[in-house]
Amino acid sequence: MTLTDQTVAGLLAAFRSPDPTPGGGSAAALAGAVGASLLTMVAALPKPKAGTDDEVRRLGVAGERCREFAEKLTALIDRDSEAYETVVAAYRMPKATDAEKARRGAQIQHATRLAIEAPLDVMRACYEAVVQGNVVSDLGNPNASSDVQVGFELLRAGLRSARLNVDINLASIKDAAYAEAVRGEAARLANGS
Helix, strand or coil: CCCCCCHHHHHHHHHHHHCCCHHHHHHHHHHHHHHHHHHHHHCCCCCCCCHHHHHHHHHHHHHHHHHHHHHHHHHHHHHHHHHHHHHHHCCCCCCCCHHHHHHHHHHHHHHHHHHHHHHHHHHHHHHHHHHHHHHHHHHCCHHHHHHHHHHHHHHHHHHHHHHHHHHHCCCCCHHHHHHHHHHHHHHHHHHHC
């Protein structure tokens, strides 16, 4: 059973367990998914501030995009855990011979990239949901402004939390150009939210 197929109580129990997954990366994705879901809800509420046909259309598009980001972030809850488990499996590979060491080292680098890409995708989705959330904030039902703000807080928490996972995994990457590109993108996403 995937994490996202569990009940809320089951998912929280999984986070409380002594198992290393789900961990912080999955929690970051969960926070972002809840935040984007709240923005989706506000965009669909009746009596929005949107008054013109163009504003109603923009609000609808923003709500739909937030829904898409919520779904992507939901999938990233499992993907992040799977990526970490790939890293663990790589470190458990045999290393008795030079050939085994080489295979193990290559697999560790590959797995670590997966463990970077999952939280980086969380950052990207959270950032984009915040961008769409600005439209929801401007044009959605004003009585739900606290829901919008909670959505923003959860998205920003998801983004910042995912960055912690990106940063810690970058320390293990040997490809300096890749690491620098990821650091730059992560900084841009974090500073733009």
